[in-house]
Amino acid sequence: MRANYVIRRVFFLIMVIWTAATINFILPRLTGRDPIKEQLTQQIASAGRKAEDAEQMWRKYNELFGLDKPLWQQYVTYISHVARLDFGYSINSYPRTVMDIIISRGRLTLPFVSVAIIIAFVGGILLGALLGWNKSPKWLSTIVVPPLMVLSSVPQFLVALVLIYFVAFRWKLFPLGDPYPKTMVEDWSSLKFIGQYAYHAVLPILSIVLVELSGWALGMRAMMVTVEGEDYAVFAEAKGLKNGRIFYRYLMRNALLPSLTGLALRLGFIITGASVTETFFNYAGIGSTLGAAISNFDYFLLYGIVIIMVMSIAFATFIMDMIYPLLDPRIAYRGQRG
Amino acid sequence: MKGFFSYIKRNPALGAGLGILIFLILFTSLGRLIVDPEHAYPLSVKANQPPSAEFPFGTDRQGRDLLAVMVVGTGMTLQIGAIAGAIGLGVGIVLGFVAGYYGGTFLDTIITSFIDVYMSIPSFLILILIASTFRNITLGVTEMGLIVAIVSWAGPARAIRAQVLSMRERPFVMMAKLSGMGNIEIVMKELVPNLLPFLVMSLSQAVYGGIMASLGLEALGIGSRRAPTMGMTLYYVNYYSAFMVGMWWWIIEPVAVIVLTLTSLVLTSFGLDEIANPRARRKA
Numbered sequence: 001m002r003a004n005y006v007i008r009r010v011f012f013l014i015m016v017i018w019t020a021a022t023i024n025f026i027l028p029r030l031t032g033r034d035p036i037k038e039q040l041t042q043q044i045a046s047a048g049r050k051a052e053d054a055e056q057m058w059r060k061y062n063e064l065f066g067l068d069k070p071l072w073q074q075y076v077t078y079i080s081h082v083a084r085l086d087f088g089y090s091i092n093s094y095p096r097t098v099m100d101i102i103i104s105r106g107r108l109t110l111p112f113v114s115v116a117i118i119i120a121f122v123g124g125i126l127l128g129a130l131l132g133w134n135k136s137p138k139w140l141s142t143i144v145v146p147p148l149m150v151l152s153s154v155p156q157f158l159v160a161l162v163l164i165y166f167v168a169f170r171w172k173l174f175p176l177g178d179p180y181p182k183t184m185v186e187d188w189s190s191l192k193f194i195g196q197y198a199y200h201a202v203l204p205i206l207s208i209v210l211v212e213l214s215g216w217a218l219g220m221r222a223m224m225v226t227v228e229g230e231d232y233a234v235f236a237e238a239k240g241l242k243n244g245r246i247f248y249r250y251l252m253r254n255a256l257l258p259s260l261t262g263l264a265l266r267l268g269f270i271i272t273g274a275s276v277t278e279t280f281f282n283y284a285g286i287g288s289t290l291g292a293a294i295s296n297f298d299y300f301l302l303y304g305i306v307i308i309m310v311m312s313i314a315f316a317t318f319i320m321d322m323i324y325p326l327l328d329p330r331i332a333y334r335g336q337r338g
Numbered sequence: 339m340k341g342f343f344s345y346i347k348r349n350p351a352l353g354a355g356l357g358i359l360i361f362l363i364l365f366t367s368l369g370r371l372i373v374d375p376e377h378a379y380p381l382s383v384k385a386n387q388p389p390s391a392e393f394p395f396g397t398d399r400q401g402r403d404l405l406a407v408m409v410v411g412t413g414m415t416l417q418i419g420a421i422a423g424a425i426g427l428g429v430g431i432v433l434g435f436v437a438g439y440y441g442g443t444f445l446d447t448i449i450t451s452f453i454d455v456y457m458s459i460p461s462f463l464i465l466i467l468i469a470s471t472f473r474n475i476t477l478g479v480t481e482m483g484l485i486v487a488i489v490s491w492a493g494p495a496r497a498i499r500a501q502v503l504s505m506r507e508r509p510f511v512m513m514a515k516l517s518g519m520g521n522i523e524i525v526m527k528e529l530v531p532n533l534l535p536f537l538v539m540s541l542s543q544a545v546y547g548g549i550m551a552s553l554g555l556e557a558l559g560i561g562s563r564r565a566p567t568m569g570m571t572l573y574y575v576n577y578y579s580a581f582m583v584g585m586w587w588w589i590i591e592p593v594a595v596i597v598l599t600l601t602s603l604v605l606t607s608f609g610l611d612e613i614a615n616p617r618a619r620r621k622a
Contacts, residue, residue, distance in 0.1 A: 015451075027471045049542055080415045143463050153604040154597055155550055157557055161572065165581040178581070215377060268460030275462075276554050280576050285579060291558045294470050306463045 004323070013116045013318045020310040021082045024303050025075055031264055032254045057089055087304030092296045098304035101289065106308075108186075109285030112201040113274050119205065120212035127213065128220025128259075134326055137245060145218070154212035156273040159206035160280045167203060174203050177282035200283075207277050212270055223255035230254070257328045264320040268313040275309075297307055352609020358602035359621060362412055362595075369409030377403035378410040389587050392497040393588045396587040398571075399578045404591055407566040414479050415549060415568040422490045423484025424550025425572075427541045429487075430494025437495075438502030446499075453496050461489035462554055469560040477562050486555075493547065495542040499534055503547050506531055539610035546603040553596065568592050570598075 069077070081087070087098035133140050168176045180186065180196045187193045227233055228251060232256070236250045275287025282288065286305060293301040346353035377383055381399040387397040395405035411617025437449040469477070469485055477485075505511065506529075514524050530537070555561060558578070571592040575581075580588045 012455070015455045019455050020459045020463075023459075024467060030471075062341055149604065150597060150601050153546075153600045155553055155557075157554075157572070158593055158596060161575065161581075161589060162593060165586065169581045169584070262538035265457075268458070269462070272460045273554070276557050279558060288557075290466070294466065295559055297470075299470075302466070306467055309463055310459055314458060317458065 006322070009321045013314050016314045017307075017311055018079070019094055021079055021307060022075075024082075024307060025078050025118075026217060056068050057091070057094065059109055082307060085308075087307070088300045090293075090298055090301045092301070094296045098202075098301050100120075102286065102305060102308050105284065105286045105289045108277065108283075109274070110195075111197070111288060112205055112285075113271060115201070115269075116205040116208035116274070117212070117263075117270060120209040121205070121216060121259075123209065125215040125220050125252075125256060125259055126216035128224055129224055129247070132221035132228070132255070133225025133247060133296045135247075141221075145196070145221075146215055148214040151210050152218055154211065156211045156270075157280045158278045159210050160204070160277045163207055164280065175200050179283055179285060191218025204274075204277060204281050204283055208270065211273075213268070214261055215266070220255060223258055224251055227251050227255045243264065251308060257324075260320070260324060260327065264317045264324075267316050267320075273311060280282060311329065349609050349612055350604045352612070353610055355602045355605030355607075359596055359606060362416065362599060362602065366409055366416070369405075373403065373406040373409050373454070375406060375410050377406035379564060382406075386576035386585065388585075394588060395591055396585070398574065398585070398588050399580070400574065402566060404588065407571060408591055408595055409594070411566040411568050412599070413570055415563060415599065416553070417479050417598075418483045418486060418552045418567065419545040419549035419599075421488040422478060422552070423541050423545030424546065425484070425487035426490030426544035427494050427537065429491035430498055430544070431537070433491070433495040434498025435502055435529075437507055438499040439525060439529070440521065450496075450499065453492050457492045461492075462551060465489055465551055465555055466558070466560070469555055477560070479562070479565060479567070482552055482561060482567075483548070483553075486551045489551055490544045490548045494544055497540060498533070498537070501533055502529060505532060533614075534616035535610050539607045539614055542603050542607040542610065546600060546607070549599060549603070568596050572596075 085099055090096050090098055090101055091103070127144070130136055131144060164176060167173050175181075177200075178198055180193060181200075184193060184196060233246070233250055236246050241250075275290050276287045278281075278287035281290040288308075290302065290305045290309075292298075293305060355436070374382075380402055383397050383401055383403045385397055385399055387393050389396040393405065395403070395404055395408060397403055397601040398407070432452070433449055439447045441449060465485065465488070468488060472485070474593070511524060511528055515526050519527070552561070553569040556567060557572050558576075559573050561562065561567065561570050561573070563570070575589055575592065
């Protein structure tokens with residue numbers, strides 16, 4: 001059963017990435033024109049680039065998309081380049097490759113988004129468990145649940161906008177944007193840099209946390225109510241176990257599992273949401289780079305970022321799929337059906 | 339009618355959700371009688387005015403009357419959601435019933451795995467690809483709705499399939515089969531009416547998803563540059579850094595409208611869930 005489950009998930013992972021790459025390949029062809037070619041021509045005409053630069057870009061473009069070859073061959077070449085993470089050059093910042101930009105921007109995004117997801121998840125689980133627990137005072141739910149419902153239903157960037165206006169602009173508690181002060185150089189070995197990075201990341205993290213924590217708190221609260229109705233919970237209480245033990249070992253432990261599935265499903269949503277949030281914070285991470293690639297019609301960069309995001313989200317989900325059965329013995333690595 | 343109101347008392351979420359939704363629809367339809375919809379477009383009034391007697395909602399940097407923007411934009415954003423929701427639910431119903439009711443194991447497996455794979459690709463990224471590839475085409479409200487619909491069918495399809503699958507084995511369906519009803523008749527007369535609250539809930543979730551997706555796209559600047567939808571309004575708030583010049587009214591108004599819109603949809607589907615799924619009803 002074990003091997004079977006792992007093989008299934010690996011196959012699924014490949015399918016997801018392959019489908020995304022295929023969509024990426026087909027879409028530009030559906031327009032009946034060639035947006036990339038148009039953009040390249042325009043770029044070369046307007047920016048007055050050196051002829052050899054343009055030629056180099058054309059060569060790479062033809063290598064990637066091989067427009068003179070039959071369609072199936074173009075497809076095979078394209079997929080093999082994607083498999084090697086070779087997305088060519090950025091159209092707008094030419095000598096740099098797409099992968100180079102993705103790495104240099106991605107390392108500014110990854111730490112703060114990961115921290116935000118962890119805080120939101122752990123915080124949401126604890127708050128939700130507390131709200132759903134029948135020993136909690138009733139007023140707690142009355143006060144906390146309505147704002148949670150509103151927060152969990154709005155996009156992150158909406159919260160970001162409000163935070164930027166009040167906390168950063170009005171009260172001047174945190175910087176308005178940027179991942180670190182413009183006067184600093186990116187240096188991950190210096191504590192001072194990391195401190196500044198953390199200080200600048202507070203509001204972006206808060207925007208993600210407020211939205212995501214609320215969603216998980218509400219989900220966890222509902223699960224707690226269900227678990228409290230189970231026979232083993234009633235029995236634990238009848239045995240006279242201590243409240244704390246019932247809360248952590250009997251109720252939370254069991255209510256936690258669906259939330260973990262929820263985390264895997266929501267990962268993509270959080271990360272793409274964070275991209276828009278970055279744009280509002282003018283935060284030079286991968287998300288605002290994606291936004292800039294869209295406005296500049298930098299298709300190579302755009303497609304590269306999209307594929308990389310799909311890949312990382314699929315991998316993260318895969319890892320969670322692998323961990324999940326360890327936490328829930330009932331799953332026992334069986335495939336889900338029905 | 340009396341029954342309806344006494345039910346709403348027991349299901350306050352549905353009441354609040356529908357109430358806000360009706361308020362928003364009245365706001366956008368009756369509002370058009372008071373304001374000039376043309377003022378929702380650039381250069382129609384004096385720019386950068388704080389709220390005053392003349393402009394109760396103030397004006398923005400481009401010279402739009404924000405009251406007109408809110409009136410017209412609320413309608414547009416709801417329209418995008420409605421188009422996406424209707425298409426998403428339609429496709430979802432067809433796929434869900436085909437997979438759950440007609441489909442043998444084979445067809446069911448194919449449809450389900452396709453949905454699973456599709457849902458694992460973050461829909462927002464697919465939207466970005468589509469919208470930026472087709473960017474040369476003017477993205478009006480209808481086009482935006484159609485594009486957003488591309489991601490709003492998978493959720494309903496999966497949920498409807500699961501519901502149909504469990505309902506297919508219920509005694510009343512068996513009874514209908516025994517009494518000689520055809521498959522289509524069973525679906526239309528037995529399954530759909532029983533699933534109605536659930537389908538309406540799926541619709542309101544699909545509308546919610548459509549609006550969320552359109553807001554995200556528009557906030558990144560993918561959308562009609564001219565149309566005063568809520569997402570584009572936020573895009574311009576960010577583009578002109580409204581917060582840096584202290585134009586609070588320009589920030590707070592679209593935020594309020596979006597919060598009301600999204601909350602009403604969430605509350606409505608929450609309330610409908612209580613009808614569709616009686617076990618979820620709160621204890622006492």
